[in-house]
Amino acid sequence: MFSKMKIGDFAELNSISIQTLRYYEKVGLIVPAYIDSETNYRYYHLNQSASVDIIQFLKGFEFSLNEIKVLLEESDDLSLLETLIQEKHQALIAEKKRIEKRINSLDSFQENMFEYQLNQNKDSMEIKKFPKRHILTYPLRKNIYQMSELEYEYHLREFKQHLVGKGFQRADFNRIGSTIQRENFVKQVFLSQELFMFVPKKISEVPTISLPAGNYAVYYCHSFSDELKRLDQFYQMIKVQGLQVMGDYICEVIYEVPKLNDNQRNMFIRMQVPVI
Structure with a gap:
């Protein structure tokens, strides 16, 4: 049963859409474990869930699918993994600074709005x-x-x-x-x-x-x-x-x-x- 799962069952079990699985196959990220030559039906092995997990994990850090594919293809190359992680870390730090700046600007705007409300008629x-x-x-x-x-x-x-x-x-x-x-x-x-x-x-x-x-x-x-x-x-x-x-x-x-x-x-x- 778990070695030959229909695409819909595998998708549901992994909280992923069938369309996403088909796209992952298209770009070579997750290829079906078995394709019926007569019906062209796709079947997946339960163990392929590990690939889904790591893809979703890395996407959470905004790695592109191309970057994820390179990482999975070169999973033994720890120096490559370290380089990509450092690049993503720096990008996230920069994004954090941009977000903090926007929050500070919004706080300042709100503070000034309150001051306007309190003092607009003050003489x-x-x-x-x-x-x-x-x-x-x-x-x-x-x-x-x-x-x-x-x-x-x-x-x-x-x-x-x-x-x-x-x-x-x-x-x-x-x-x-x-x-x-x-x-x-x-x-x-x-x-x-x-x-x-x-x-x-x-x-x-x-x-x-x-x-x-x-x-x-x-x-x-x-x-x-x-x-x-x-x-x-x-x-x-x-x-x-x-x-x-x-x-x-x-x-x-x-x-x-x-x-x-x-x-x-x-x-x-x-x-x-x-x-x-």
């Missing part, structure tokens, strides 16, 4: 403690606060193309912001010629700046035009509370989900500056 300054953060910077030829919406959008496209050219994924392009140097901010000279994007760590290949950990004065607004109106208010609030500005002003777009068919950005901005 007062607060002090928030931030950890050390890193930003990747991109210089501009023109002051952001003198740009039209279309000019600003065009420069965003240039920044995004620049990042893609440096090896970043298009999905990395989020939480874009701008800066004003401390000297200009305290003099109320609103000059910003630098865009930035938050990155998880300093990157040697591109200009990266570390934002120090510590207390930041924070204020919120809903657009760049609104920000320009509130910059003076923000600085006056800082002075009223007797705080001292310790670093550059940061404009961070923390939440941005445009409405469908609405051809404009729908931003929520976190205005911030380090203080003591």
Whole structure:
């Protein structure tokens, strides 16, 4: 009985489809133990289940059928097996890093969404403690606060193309912001010629700046035009509370989900500056 099993019985016992078994035969992975010359029926031996098990095991690690076939054909060549395993191990480590990066990005998006929900109607300054953060910077030829919406959008496209050219994924392009140097901010000279994007760590290949950990004065607004109106208010609030500005002003777009068919950005901005 077990030495001559019908293809359907063998497939059912191994939780595999008949179509898959036929394909494995086609590519030379599992050949039937016996083929009836008159009926062309395929029969399998129960011991061939071991081949099914190892194929399913290796497929679980995303080995291709060609790789699996080579491994089974050269099963005594341990050096070949070691090489393929190491290659797959490195590929899985790289995939793990990509997944962790996506999870971190999703967590950050969710955190910013909650902050938007909590603060979208807030009209007062607060002090928030931030950890050390890193930003990747991109210089501009023109002051952001003198740009039209279309000019600003065009420069965003240039920044995004620049990042893609440096090896970043298009999905990395989020939480874009701008800066004003401390000297200009305290003099109320609103000059910003630098865009930035938050990155998880300093990157040697591109200009990266570390934002120090510590207390930041924070204020919120809903657009760049609104920000320009509130910059003076923000600085006056800082002075009223007797705080001292310790670093550059940061404009961070923390939440941005445009409405469908609405051809404009729908931003929520976190205005911030380090203080003591």
